[in-house]
Amino acid sequence: MVGIVVVSHSQKIAEGTVELAKQMAADVKISAAGGLEDGSIGTDVSRILAGIEAVQTGDGVVILVDLGSAVMSSEMAIEMLSDGSNVKIVDAPIVEGTIFGAVQASIGASLEEVINVLAGTKSYKKF
């Protein structure tokens, strides 16, 4: 199953997003990499790295980011992996994208399929 890592500056956002995603897809492989080790706001490459490792089953991992340094920190985490070739940062809204991505991943979609669905999240209309 494709894994998902939620990288937010805020631990609360990352954790809350994981909770919402699990409601829709209880068995999804997902981890929250939010905030710094002490709970304060920011992004931490080691937490992202641990998050990736926790959900990587070999089928690939998508990383959703909030903003700013979340992208750069995630890129560094990927570079630090011995093989980061199937770990991809996707440009999608962090909360909405995670939920849609979790639904897709849980039904056994491939990494490519999950990435495609996430690419479409931006054009999803909420109402």
Added chain:
Amino acid sequence: MVGIVVVSHSQKIAEGTVELAKQMAADVKISAAGGLEDGSIGTDVSRILAGIEAVQTGDGVVILVDLGSAVMSSEMAIEMLSDGSNVKIVDAPIVEGTIFGAVQASIGASLEEVINVLAGTKSYKKF
């Protein structure tokens, strides 16, 4: 100043989003309407209503929602206001939109301007 209400099924997401927005715009009028009264997952019209009232200065309010019933619950809250004409739900990513909206609102943008910026959030590229 235009007010912002963050309506999420998750209290953590709403609170975390408000924290990130305040980092960028300390003086912004913003409230978190997340989860149910007992902290569990869902949306609650009374909490949204209280959220709107807390940030309405007369300059208008934008509501950002996560998904599903957040839209319907926000619509009900607006209908319950004696005058909800300058309270608008916007279709924008909840975390990213809130942060961009907060920056705009804090520099004194009008309701219309904030709504315009939020409409553009979907096409913002994270990388």
Added chain:
Amino acid sequence: MATKAEVLDFIRIYADKMAEHRQELTDLDQAIGDGDHGINMSRGFKAVMEKLPAVENKSIDEILKTVGMTLVSTVGGAAGPLYGTAFMKAGMSTKGKEELSNEDVILAFDEAVGGIQFRGKAVRGEKTILDSMIPAIDAIKASIKEGKTMAVALVEAEKAAWNGVEYTKTIIATKGRASYLGERSIGHQDPGATSTAYAFQAANEVAQKAGK
């Protein structure tokens, strides 16, 4: 015809059913949604039962509006604004009434379903509440038009509601969370249509007790 006592009885029986079928509705929602519909409905109607004593001596519209307002703030999911609006609209159509004629009942149901459509912007065939509610109301109207009693009409209504529930298994969801699954929602029974069928089951039981 429906007396205020019957309206109250309907609410209580429906509330009992939502508690009783909590797990069933939740399991249905687990398959195509976020697995909370039974939790939502039972939480909402538990709150309704707590509010009810304070308004049971008021007119029917006050009772229905209180039910609606309570659901809106306690259900927590889409069902909250939807059923909440339905009860509020039904209440508004029965202003000042202490008893409802068959026409009043039909009007109240029409307003209720109109409220759900206004709120949810769905039509029949989108795998929602409407797929059991609309056929059930149509059945009531047809029966009453044929000169049957409300008790008979509600037997037909419940039957139509459950048929509607069965129908939801055959269609794709295009509204609500189940729509996130696309094609994969086919084959699954809609939780909201199911909780609506229980509402007609409750109404039917009240009517059979009254025998009219």
Added chain:
Amino acid sequence: MATKAEVLDFIRIYADKMAEHRQELTDLDQAIGDGDHGINMSRGFKAVMEKLPAVENKSIDEILKTVGMTLVSTVGGAAGPLYGTAFMKAGMSTKGKEELSNEDVILAFDEAVGGIQFRGKAVRGEKTILDSMIPAIDAIKASIKEGKTMAVALVEAEKAAWNGVEYTKTIIATKGRASYLGERSIGHQDPGATSTAYAFQAANEVAQKAGK
């Protein structure tokens, strides 16, 4: 030329400066960002100071790489991956060295700025670290080319860095959080360019002490 002791001295002095200017950098970031740059840099360099004793007897590249790795995981903002990559790349360019020639120093600076550009995908003129770093490194290169000592070169470098900081006030931010403000970022001094100028100030102070 730079000895390992000087490299360590540079790190310690820079760490002191980040603690000392914590509020100033935070205030600058408050105006056009999220108000944490001073917090970030001082937290990161506090962690560096804790890690330093364990590696101070290793070669220069190990020391620089440790600084980079530490910053990456403790700074918490964009400055973490940026300065982290800079120190790591500088480290990689000084492999096994116990002492750096002027050419080594220039190569290390070039690798550092290359790392920042690789990581942040910015160019000069976008109101970032680069706007003080690139002119400072250019000044070093020009001075050394003219046959001046590193101590003289670093005086010029610090001067150029502060000029770059001044220049950031006149331009619009197109990278990083300050870019969210668009036009409104004009008139404000970039926090990252400022923290970089303090790095050249630290390097300059070390060189003046050594007098070479």
